[in-house]
Amino acid sequence: MNTPAAAFATTPGPDTATGADQAGTQRHHNEGHGRRLTAAFEALEAFPALAESRNRLLRLVSADRVSTSEVVGAVESDVALVIAVLRLGNQVEGKTRGRVESVVQAVELLSPEAVQSLATRARTFDFFERSSVWDAAPERFRLHGVATQRAADRLAQEAEYEHRDRLMVTALLHDIGKLVLMHAYPGYPQQVHAGARTPEERIHRERRELGVDHALVGGVLARRWGLPKAVASVIERHHSDDATGEAAFVRLADMLAHYAQGGAVSPTELLRCARVIGLGPTELRSVMYDLPYPTTGRTRQIDPCPLSSREVEVLKRLSEGKVYKQIALELQLSTSTVRTHLHNIYGKLGAVDRAQAVLMATERGWL
Incomplete structure (x- = not known):
């Protein structure tokens, strides 16, 4: 893949230009190309x-x-x-x-x-108060970003991916380069993507028509904003044929978001990308089935847990429907000690009974 600087300087010149004329024309195109992108980068500072x-x-x-x-x-x-x-x-x-x-x-x-x-x-x-600058772009962009984020979270759960918090960012921001191209080129995306059906076809049209693609531009923008390399590189590579690691997660999530929203995707590319992150057809079918439904699965533990490790063990067994004697036997405690732990748990969580304590701990990802 071209480096960002090289890609920004790659705009096809006229077929009939040769020698010095071609070099001059190319330089003129490149300067105009660069000015458009720079102005678009600056416009993104006001994205609502x-x-x-x-x-x-x-x-x-x-x-x-x-x-x-x-x-x-x-x-x-x-x-x-x-x-x-x-x-x-x-x-x-x-x-x-x-x-x-x-x-x-x-x-x-x-x-x-x-x-x-x-x-x-x-x-x-706001949907009911359109902006003359961005029109409906923020709505369309957010809807697809959130759909991709949700698909990525479901994939992370299926593949037990450890960098789930970062993936929530890279999945949501994966298409920020589209906002740049939308502002820089009035014909984007309708004219540039004309006739293209799948994400792969659209990215190839961008490279052919503009000399760059939105993934590459997005990576440059992320670096311009001072975001870490790990975030910028995923955004930049999420459409690469050889994408691995988190970029492959985002690439697959992007395809699944298009699928869930009724868009065309390539079954071959879906399976190939799924295998890169360690999922087979069975796991992929499960993810695709779940996408239209509310998100379930592992809750992210973000708020610090106020309970001790022993109190968590007691509450976990309580959530499984076990009585005091069973919990005491499993943890080699007396029943009075179990009651003391539960009393402390209720106090720390502000819960009035065991059901509320279990619910609160589960919602916060502590169980």
Whole structure:
């Protein structure tokens, strides 16, 4: 693959130009190409957040008791909020500067006041109040980004992928390069993608018509924003035929999002990409079946658990329907000690009974 600099300088010149004329024409095209992309990069500074996402985040960070997991969930639901929080987190002085790869890391690093200030300043869009600058682009972009993020999360669960928090970011932001091309070229994507059906066909059209593709441009934009290399490289390589690791997860998730939204995808490419991340046809069918339904599976543990390891063991057995005597026998404790642990658990969680304690711990990913 071309380097970003080389790719930006690759725009086909006229077939009839030769020698010095061709070089001059090529230079003129390249300069215009570069100016368009630079202007588009700058325009992305004003890309808006969904008004409802911004408002929900403000309510959460203004609450008396701020829940890290709920704040992370609110940020991760919106492209502009993820970008803003990650950029701010990566600017904090110290050993984490330039190394914050997930919203979880950024929210833990930033104060609620900092997140509140960021959200307050965020530009917003609303379905019922169209912007003359972006029109419907933020809606379409967010819907596909969230669908890809959800598919990636389901794949991570199936493949037991360890970098789930970072994957939530790279999956949501994988198409940021499309926003750049949309702003730089009035004919994008309709004219550039004309006749193309699958993601593979569309990426080839971009390379042929523009000399670059949205994945490559997205990687450049992520680096321009100061996001870590691990994030930028996944965005840049998510359409590569030889994509491996997290880039392969995002590539497959992107195809699955198109599939779930009724778009055309290549069964051969789906299976090939699934095998790269260690999934076979059986696992892939399971993921494809689950996509139209609400997300289930392993809850992410974000909020710090206030319970001791012994208290977690007691509560886990309680969630399995075991009585005090069974729990005491398994953990080699007395029944009175089990009762003491449960009393402490209720106090720490603010629960009134065992059912509420189990529910609260499960929702927060502690069980």
